[in-house]
Amino acid sequence: MAGLENISLILAMVGLGIAVIFSIVAIVSSRKAKASGDPGAVGLWQLDKPGIIMTAVVLVLVTLSIVVRAIQTGHGPFSNMYEFSVAFSWGIVAMGLYFQWRFKAPTVKLVGLLVALGLLLFANTLPSKPVPLVPALQQSYLLSVHVACAIFAYGTFTLGFGSAILFLVQNRKGLSWMPTPETLDSMSYHAVVIGFPFLTLTILLGALWADIAWGRYWGWDPKETASLVTWLLYAAYLHARIMRGWRGTKAATLIIVGFAAVLFTFFGNYIFSGLHSYK
């Protein structure tokens, strides 16, 4: 079983690499076709089909690796950084496919794939041997839902980050082969609309679990604080956009800072101590 988990993860990494190459090839060739002004040139969306299929294959492989491991350990992916990193990349790939279906923007998906590949490579450097659960973590149901919500939130925020980065590029260059700035702006807003409720749920379920395990729902543990900081940044973005009509560069910058906070929260346990100080 452990062999199957490793093989599917390695295949997923290779698949991600291929999906990245396919996407780049599709983007470059559509750019050339656009530049030549050939009216019969096929759109980027058609050119990227191999990349999309490969991404779907990767999703299946990462899912397989997580499921096999869950059967083996008897719990969801919530006991160490290896499991989190694989789960996080699953969230990105899944949301990448959703965004691709919704907005047909291979460039944004490409940014997501690169982050997912980075996470899998990082996971590969970590000890993957399943460790037994300490008593506080023996609360499988609540914890699985808590982590699942975090995966959806973080995966979606990664796509929002990709849209915001490309917005900043596109706003200056106005490249014909990339989505319009307006599309990118609404893509990152869409990402927050999906991710924000999930992040809220993650924090509330975490508080509920802390109340059961430690007898307090909030204790200013560094990981708790970091997640609150992330939440406040995305809440500020929503208010700025809806109430003050923020669009464009200012909104994109706030999204990028928000994603930096996501990464800080995710990797924070290497920086600070506290109850979430797993490795």
Place this chain on the structure above:
Amino acid sequence: MGKVIDRLWDFFSSVKLALVLMLVLTGLGLIGALLIQAPPDVISDPIAYEFWLEDAAIPKYGAWTPLLSLLRFFDMFHSPWFLGAGALLVISILVCSLNRWQSLRLTLSGGPVKLGESFYTSGNTHRELATRATSPQEAITRVLTRHRYRIRTEQHQDKFYLAADKYRSFRLATYVSHLSIILFIIGFLIGSYFGFRNMDFIVAEGARQDVGYDTNLSLYLESFVDEYYEDGAPKDYRSQVKLYENGAEVKSATIRVNHPMIYNGVRFYQSFFGPAVKVQVKSPTGEVLLNDVVLMTQVLQSRVARRNAGEFQLPQLGLTGRFISSATNTFDPMIGEGELGVELSQGGRAIALDKMVKGTPHKVVGLEFTYLDDAQYSGFQVSRDPGNALIWIASSLFIIGIGLVLYFPYKQVWVMLQSRSAGGSRLLVRSAAPRSFNAASDFKSLIGEIENELAKKKA
């Protein structure tokens, strides 16, 4: 006076202020997460705090320590900065909520139907159509009804006006999510003023301990078990307990991590554990001076070994002392396995230091000490939080409110229809949906449907 209040009201009703406060809290929170924070019992004791600064802060932050301490950054979440910014944000939420009531009432009633012509040609999503359909009003009404819009119309001379909206009652959801933040704070305050929390309630095996805080409860620890995995990582801690109320047994339970015992709102959590020793001390005349389980709660770390120690008193003789045992799994050249050290003091001066073997009575300054057996103690966190229910109600309302606001965004459509002298009509359509993430594509498909419907009529 009125002017001051008006100014304050204006100040707090700005969303800009709320944004600035959120970003300030973000910055302070980040500092609080990055800098080590002093534990609450250290903060409440100035001398302990000085020691903490020396031991924990100065090695990490060096010369910056005094400044960081002066800024209260080592107790960030109780600092005037953090609490002040938080309080201002709460006031801002309240004022903004009250301030928006007027405009929300207008939304609920729908606002004006007839607007100036320039209104229909401004904004991000507007369109002008020309049609020769016989009754374009009906076509538009059909499309909007299909999408469950509420429709209101007015006729002014040759012009027909239509205002439609959808999900208007969900605009109230913004109150649900924002006011639940106020509920969180009320729940927290109720918990801190009417509840209690004892972080280290310790009971030794075979002993009964009063809970205190007017609960009339006491906890008896029958046994404590700690289990480990093969690699030494903890697997399970559990305490078998009996709870007494006014001396009568009311509950018997096993308390473990993630499985607290709850009785009448008082909750007992498994928190920590440690060693204890059963000892007996007799006077030279054979009178029993001490027959108890002594908790070995202190940890003594020397270069050679790690030891546990527990204090005891013999008030009859004006003596104090402590027992010392070797911490498990470490080789100790002084105190071996099955041995217990004893240290006796009088008026703060040590008068004897000796050791004894389990089960064998041993004389120290004329007193007979017997190390009877090993035991364990279990540490609980005991709390009563009357605000807890409110916290979970607030949490549920919070997530429901956020979901409703984001997924049922208020949508509006306005139409102006004017018959042209040349025949047919001129049609102006505008939509607004600031919370919707696909307002533009929504509008496009709505226009498409209207065009289809108009064409159908003509055929």
